[in-house]
Amino acid sequence: MTDERHHRHPDSPSARYGSPVGGDHLLFLAEALRTFHDTGALAPSGPELVNALVVPVTSRPNRPISVLEVGAGTGVVTRRLARVLRTGDRLHVVEANPRFAERLREDPVLAARHPGVGLRLSACRVEELPECRPPAPEGALPEGALPEGSAQRYDVIVSGLPFTNFEPPQVRDLLDLYLRLLAPGGELTYFGYLGTTTARTLTAGPRRGARHRSVVRLLRRFEEAYGLGERTVWRNMPPARAHLLRAPGGRETWTPAGNPAVEPAGGAAPVAR
Known part of the structure; x- marks a missing residue:
């Protein structure tokens, strides 16, 4: 990774919760109880949901690709x-939770990746990426950075953010940002848990239930404009639905009001993978 190397602190996540892989559930649960609004779950995604989220990478073009993962948590998808x-x-x-980011820095699987794969970790929110890039040495650029005036574009974005925990304007801004970050024809995956609208209304009251429904409607409009398909993963805790979407080929179709302006490129109906 491009972060500075450091010795393990006695209070680091690996020291407190065990090995980077084995302690995932304990660390995730601890952080969920502490900051559920940003974590959005009580356990990491299961294997079948992980497989659904990485479909754009496992069915990729035969050329090098650039992948952005937002909200990596303890790193099961990473x-x-x-x-x-x-x-x-x-x-x-990109992982904003400092304890999760520390776990990722220590992860042995990531450290043992193929040497030809570039890896960069930004411990910030995705909206803060420009401010989060490390300072470059004189006359050089940090890994993954582009000259001023350029924009980093990604072939694939995998989002683990809990959209239904956020306010609708924040979700709209995030979806718009994902479209700007995707290369033309790039693909985006994210997921949501099943049955959350009813549960939110019953447990948090009508006001939060209404906010939750507004976010769901916003996501549905986005999926209608760009969706390629979805997969329901029943063998996840809780069951979840993964969504696969594709950015248009150089055309802006997602407006700030959250309404599609034109049909997705090609006008094809969504196809489940």
């Missing part, structure tokens, strides 16, 4: 990506 990426590929991992 490790899967590290295993399937090839020489020349780049993986940029």
